[in-house]
Amino acid sequence: MGRDYPRRSRSKIDEQRKVAGITESKNLEEQAISLVGTDIYEKLVKGYTEKQWGRDCKDLPAFIIKRLPVRLTFDNNYFNALYQDIPIGGYARIVENMLKGIEIRLGVDYLEHKVELDALADRVVYTGSIDAYFGYRFGPLEYHSVRFETETLDKPNFQGNAAVNYTDRETPWTRIIEHKWFEFGKDEQGNDLPKTVISREYSSEWKPGDEPYYPVNDEENSALYAKYKKLADAEQNVIFGGRLAEYKYYDMDQVVAATIEMSMSAF
Ligand SMILES: Cc1cc2nc3c(=O)[nH]c(=O)nc-3n(C[C@H](O)[C@H](O)[C@H](O)COP(=O)(O)OP(=O)(O)OC[C@H]3O[C@@H](n4cnc5c(N)ncnc54)[C@H](O)[C@@H]3O)c2cc1C
Incomplete structure (x- = not known):
C-alpha cells in the first residue's frame, strides 16, 4: 500500500473491506481485513498470526484481534503509550535494589514447602499458577x-x-x-x-509441565479460571497476584500498576 495520508488510507481500507464483502466478521481473517484492509492483513497479520497460533486465520476466532490498536498516524511505535522505556540496568537491577536487605530464598518451590513458608508470615503474596496452587483439581489451564x-x-x-x-x-x-x-x-x-x-x-505448543507464557483467554479457559478464582477468593491470608495467579496477560507497566493498586488495598 506504501506510505500514504490518513484519509486516503482510510478509504483504501474501506474499499478493500467492501471488495472482501465482509459485513460481520466470522473469523480472525475477516476481522483483520475489516480493521486494516487486505494489503496490511496479507503483509503484517496473516503469516505472523498463523505462526503464532499454528492455525489458519480462517480457523481462529475474531475476538483475538478485536482490540488490535489501529491508528492512521505516522507514529510507528507499537504501543500508544506516552512514555516507553525500561529501567537503567534492566528489571533485574530495579528489583535487586527494591529487595536490598530483605532475606530472599531462590530456587525454592513455595508449593512444596507451603507449611514451613506460611509459618514465616501473616500474609502470602502468591505469584505462581493459580491451578497449580489448587493441585489442578479442575484440570490445567492452557x-x-x-x-x-x-x-x-x-x-x-x-x-x-x-x-x-x-x-x-x-x-x-x-x-x-x-x-x-x-x-x-x-x-x-x-x-x-x-x-x-x-x-x-x-x-x-504448550503441554502441562512446560513454562507457562501467555494465558489463553478463550471461553473454556476463562470459565475454568473463574472456578479457581472462587477458591482463591475464599483462601485466607493469601493474595493471588500477577500474570500466573490471575491468569491474565499483563505488560510490565500494567503488572506494576496492578501491584501498587493491590498493595494499597490489601495492606
Ligand atoms: C515471552 C514474553 C515477552 C514479554 N515481553 C514483554 C514486553 O516486551 N514488554 C512488557 O511490558 N511486558 C512483556 N512481557 C510481560 C511481562 O514479562 C510480565 O508482565 C511480567 O513478567 C509479569 O510479572 P509477574 O510478577 O506477574 O509474573 P512473573 O514475572 O512470571 O513472576 C512470577 C514469579 O513467580 C515465581 N513462581 C511461580 N511459581 C512458583 C512457585 N511454586 N514457587 C516459587 N516461585 C514461583 C516464578 O518463578 C516467577 O519468578 C512478556 C512476557 C513474556 C512471557
Whole structure:
C-alpha cells in the first residue's frame, strides 16, 4: 500500500473491506481485513498470526484481534503509550535494589514447602499458577508457549535494534531479540561491546509441565479460571497476584500498576 495520508488510507481500507464483502466478521481473517484492509492483513497479520497460533486465520476466532490498536498516524511505535522505556540496568537491577536487605530464598518451590513458608508470615503474596496452587483439581489451564534459541555472535551488531519481528509465514521464528540494544549496546563503563547475543523466538505448543507464557483467554479457559478464582477468593491470608495467579496477560507497566493498586488495598 506504501506510505500514504490518513484519509486516503482510510478509504483504501474501506474499499478493500467492501471488495472482501465482509459485513460481520466470522473469523480472525475477516476481522483483520475489516480493521486494516487486505494489503496490511496479507503483509503484517496473516503469516505472523498463523505462526503464532499454528492455525489458519480462517480457523481462529475474531475476538483475538478485536482490540488490535489501529491508528492512521505516522507514529510507528507499537504501543500508544506516552512514555516507553525500561529501567537503567534492566528489571533485574530495579528489583535487586527494591529487595536490598530483605532475606530472599531462590530456587525454592513455595508449593512444596507451603507449611514451613506460611509459618514465616501473616500474609502470602502468591505469584505462581493459580491451578497449580489448587493441585489442578479442575484440570490445567492452557497457555501459549514460546521457545528461544540463543546465540552469541562474534560481531558488535546483528540487527541494530532490540526486536525485529518477522511477519512472513516462511521464516520459522516470529522475532529476533538482540539483547544489547535494550541498553544501547554498552558495558557498564560505557564501552562498545565487541560481541552480541541474539535470541530467535519461536511459537511453540504448550503441554502441562512446560513454562507457562501467555494465558489463553478463550471461553473454556476463562470459565475454568473463574472456578479457581472462587477458591482463591475464599483462601485466607493469601493474595493471588500477577500474570500466573490471575491468569491474565499483563505488560510490565500494567503488572506494576496492578501491584501498587493491590498493595494499597490489601495492606
Ligand atoms: C515471552 C514474553 C515477552 C514479554 N515481553 C514483554 C514486553 O516486551 N514488554 C512488557 O511490558 N511486558 C512483556 N512481557 C510481560 C511481562 O514479562 C510480565 O508482565 C511480567 O513478567 C509479569 O510479572 P509477574 O510478577 O506477574 O509474573 P512473573 O514475572 O512470571 O513472576 C512470577 C514469579 O513467580 C515465581 N513462581 C511461580 N511459581 C512458583 C512457585 N511454586 N514457587 C516459587 N516461585 C514461583 C516464578 O518463578 C516467577 O519468578 C512478556 C512476557 C513474556 C512471557
